[in-house]
Amino acid sequence: MLDCREEILHLTKQFVQIESVVNTDGEKTLASSLYSIISSYHYFREHTDQVILQPTANDHMERYNVLAFIKGTKGQSNRTVILMGHLDTVDTFDFQHLQNEACSPEALMTRLQHEPLPPSVKAHLDSEDWLFGRGVLDMKSGLASHLYLLKYYANHPEELDGNLVFLAACDEEDSSHGVLSALAILKELQTKQGFDYAAAINADFVSPAFAGDENRYIYKGTVGKLLPTFLITGAETHVGSCFEGLDPNFIVSELTSQINYNPELCDEAYGEVTPPPVTLKQSDLKPTYTTQTALAAYVYYNFFTHSWSPKEVLEKLKTEAYIAFERAVTKLEQRFQQYGEKRGEAVSTLGWQPRVLTYNEMQELLIEEHGEAFIQHMQAFKNFLLQQEDLDTRLFSVYVVEEAWKWMKDKAPAIILFYSSLYSPRVDLSEENEKEAALLTAMEQAVIEVQPNYPHPIASRHFFPHISDMSFLAIRDSKEDIQAVIDNNPGWGTKHKVSYEDIRELNVPVINIGPYGMDAHKSLERVEMTYSFEIVPNLTKRVIELLGM
The missing domain is CATH 3.30.70.360 (Alpha-Beta Plaits)
Incomplete structure (x- = not known):
């Protein structure tokens, strides 16, 4: 097991303190900070062309994705895993009189000690295993976990038989300009570097599915969304x-x-x-x-x-x-x-x-x-x-x-x-597809191996229940189905357009292994650190290894 808790905690706080609310300049600020952090790693100082600050395309505002990739030296495989997440958050208005502390976890937790709280929230606040603040759960702790693994493999490329791509996308909370823009680079890497995408692992948040639910979920796909x-x-x-x-x-x-x-x-x-x-x-x-x-x-x-x-x-x-x-x-x-x-x-x-x-x-x-x-x-x-x-x-x-x-x-x-808006396609995994079956097997085996290190059950479900960038790495809909979207969207081709055929060409099997917590998009947003900062990165790393990398 990686000893990664403190470093991921540090990165999470660092990211949270940069208020990167969607459709504000904060997205640009956090992207710039991430780019600087990654560029400072020894591996990327020697491979400067393998870290990219990408402006979004067809966007009404200036903002950026951050991508980086590592070529493993363990073997000659072209197998590639994408570690993906988003860097933007929803707004902080819901914090009301605590809005100034929303992105300062320690200050917020101090103020919350004097607020009337439900008993379960108070218990989390009094423990040493929960962190509060806007974005700690959705999803800067997940992004921090992925960055930790990027750094790990940057320091140990000899442990990697294949390639690792890190993607921190902007604008997930509104119109997905980030991931849709990133498709061009992912396709370029596929063509120019010969990357064979075996899997993508998203790190969006997970929460209880019902009151009293103790499971920590891994999702084998994501819900579709229409408007x-x-x-x-x-x-x-x-x-x-x-x-x-x-x-x-x-x-x-x-x-x-x-x-x-x-x-x-x-x-x-x-x-x-x-x-x-x-x-x-x-x-x-x-x-x-x-x-x-x-x-x-x-x-x-x-x-x-x-x-x-x-x-x-x-x-x-x-x-x-x-x-x-x-x-x-x-x-x-x-x-x-x-x-x-x-x-x-x-x-x-x-x-x-x-x-x-x-x-x-x-x-x-x-x-x-x-x-x-x-x-x-x-x-x-x-x-x-x-x-x-x-x-x-x-x-x-x-x-x-x-x-x-x-x-x-x-x-x-x-x-x-x-x-009248973006269609986010539903995604699931099938055992009939070789790559998808391999990812399912790796995920299930990783859970078996890591579970003894954690007291709560780690379970799997088919559909991540919230809108997610996972929708734009694979597609199940036929061309006829997509044509129904195109023909019945009055803004198509002018105000709005998505290259669903690019998604179909990539068609990367995708799962979600993300931080666990409660009240995402609410003023009591909080993340459980043991699962999120210890179990999640180790699960993710083991999936990468079990995919033959």
């Missing part, structure tokens, strides 16, 4: 004549009732179930207050997958949207009749009909109706939106759909379904 978005168009009317129109917010409320927390939309594979979809934003598109109902509204939902393709998700959600729309117009009709009864008036039916289209279906209809004039107009409109650098991909897509709708000849109320 299905709905633009709902209505029929505008004055509020004094509300039944003469159709309020899109009324339809949105039924849509959210149908989709939000719906267990029927949980995806199951290998006996593991995703959380159901949940609303991330819901709003109408009225720019100011008026006494007229809105013309349009939108909503988007988080949607996790284990086995469903983006194409299947569209089909499922189109059905759910139709059900919601039908329920909305039925309920509205009932209320209109009740309103008439109260007024002592005979009323006719309103006659609204459910109507649901995917973005691609609407596009095809509009191109058929308007041809090149529509295509050129929409391209010009997208170029106009691109000038607004602070406009995120989600709103960009909403505005594109809203603009396209103006060209519809039939403006009867409708729901338009599309994807």
Whole structure:
């Protein structure tokens, strides 16, 4: 067993003290610091071209990845393992009055001694085995563990039969510009250095799967993530004549009732179930207050997958949207009749009909109706939106759909379904694939060997339950599945693009062996040091060895 606790603790604190909140200059600062640390190692002073500070591509801001690679001297193998992690964190606003101490673990822990805390948190604080602070768990301790191993093999290349690549990516917490930019270098190393990628080991955080869960998990893949978005168009009317129109917010409320927390939309594979979809934003598109109902509204939902393709998700959600729309117009009709009864008036039916289209279906209809004039107009409109650098991909897509709708000849109320953000593919391992089977075997054997050194069970699961850069090293979706993403993302090719075919060409088997702790993305974020600073690096090292390196 490596005696690595104190050095990884030191590195973790060093990284945490550099506040590298996503989409801030802190990402650049930490990347620069990491690059300097690695460049100072004797191995990299002799191999300066093997440490790289890489600017991200197609990004609205300046930030960097840090990559480094070691060529082992033990043998002639081209087998290569990637040690990957991210250097950014979420913001520190949630620390409130303790925000100034959020990135200073010792100062924070001193202040927490005087705060009201749940008993379990207080017990962790009073122990000598838990470290608190923003990023200690997600995931600077994991990054520190990987850096320790990079340094170890830099000092002992004779123990390595093959190659080791270290990747510290920026922007994992938002749009994955980091790992998507790193694909180019990983492919270049594959071509120019002959690297044969046997595995990638991510070091993102792990936590209990349920209350009282004592397991420390290794993940054999990761959940997929989509952002299905709905633009709902209505029929505008004055509020004094509300039944003469159709309020899109009324339809949105039924849509959210149908989709939000719906267990029927949980995806199951290998006996593991995703959380159901949940609303991330819901709003109408009225720019100011008026006494007229809105013309349009939108909503988007988080949607996790284990086995469903983006194409299947569209089909499922189109059905759910139709059900919601039908329920909305039925309920509205009932209320209109009740309103008439109260007024002592005979009323006719309103006659609204459910109507649901995917973005691609609407596009095809509009191109058929308007041809090149529509295509050129929409391209010009997208170029106009691109000038607004602070406009995120989600709103960009909403505005594109809203603009396209103006060209519809039939403006009867409708729901338009599309994807408005990055698709993070689901990843798993199969024993039918030789490389994946070898990684599974190495992982399982490493756990058997290391487990006696730790009191809590080290268990494995198939899907890392959070969005992760692991999604961009391998892909299960067919080209047809990916085409459904491309055809139904209004920002594709302008505001947003991912080279999924580059991912398919790399197709690196990936697992997650990361630090253990609790309350990631919360003010009581903390990491257990024994597992994270001792067991994790030793497990990772043993997997590397058992892969024949």
